Amino acid sequence: MSVDHLAPRKQRQERLTLVGPGTPMGKYMRCFWQPVAAVAELAENPVIAVRVLGESLALYRNENGTYGLVAERCPHRGTSLACGMLEDNHLVCAYHAWKFDGNGNCVETPAEPANSKLKARIKIAAYPVQEMAGLLWAYLGEAPAPLLPRFEHMVRDDWEWDIGISRMPCNWLQVAENTLDPLHIEYLHMKYTNYARGRLGLSPVKTRHHAKIDFELFEYGIIKKRLWEGDTEDSEEWKTGHPQLFPGIAVVPYTAEWVQYQIRVPADDTHTTHYWLNCREREAGKAPRTHSPIWENPWLTPEGKFMPDVLNAQDMMVMISQGDITDHSVENLGESDRGVALYRKTLLDQVDRVERGLDPLGVVRDPQKNTPWIELPVEKHLGYTLEGVAASTTYDFPEREVTVT
């Protein structure tokens, strides 16, 4: 009998990457509230199709301001409910007007005889939705749902939000684990930047070297710390660092008044929706925003080429070019990858916990923890500036921000 020596590696690969219903990682991911869209995506049409964790869903906003999220496929004959209409705070299929409430119950089948019992046995998947920081967060897991964690920068009423969206054709893990790879700043965002800028005839950006890196588990995930050569151990990046919130949210403090949450949500096994949630302290005297604008954060030029000199596009270039699902079983990790190794091990530990019926790291059920908000360890200043690569100056994009009233 032959023994498949690669079986444990293959199994680990699948446990880490696959997120569909019933998969171990999919069950773990469903323990968390996940963004399914930005509020502004419903500005033109209050019913849209969304894809999250391998499920195709219809998301809608009722006239009374509540939200619904149900399985996209109509159980009658399969038309997309994202093509449907809203009526009396219910979602109605466009084809034969079957009507669904927010719990997925079918309440009307108007083409059937008045005495039909058909609707009584029709029910579709339905999930709760909450709004926070311009995003719509849904819970696709088992009841009872935990609390939606109120992270400080997302709930303070003197802060405001705008949201970049990138729909990336690759597995979620190769996007999320980038946060646990501090060394890539020095190489991708500095060395490679200067190579790319040199080819474009642009001046180089300032480079720095890491003296050491460290990682620490905490209540909501892993804190990443780095010490730059030339800095003392009193530097905030070494003493405080910044976190990766589990399952896959990086908290990046560009300044004391501007913190970016990089939220990676698996659309399915080979697609990731990346929300770049900019949280900014509102300028004194400025009126509060009536909406949180959205914008597309592209990784390709309008001509379909990578943008090697643009910060976010550099990250997306290296992640997407790893392939639709990177085969982690054939990688060669080194000492500099120990943050990535810790992240994967901790994720798999959490997958095990969920299989044992326990809450994973970062799930919040205690209202006191959420009141008034959850403070996070986040350094106030980064020891490097990526000026020159932060925005595209070399590519000609049409207007990107969507104005929503």
Ligand code: FES
């Ligand atoms: S397919 Fe939806 S009501 Fe007929």
Ligand SMILES: [Fe+2]
């Ligand atoms: Fe990066």
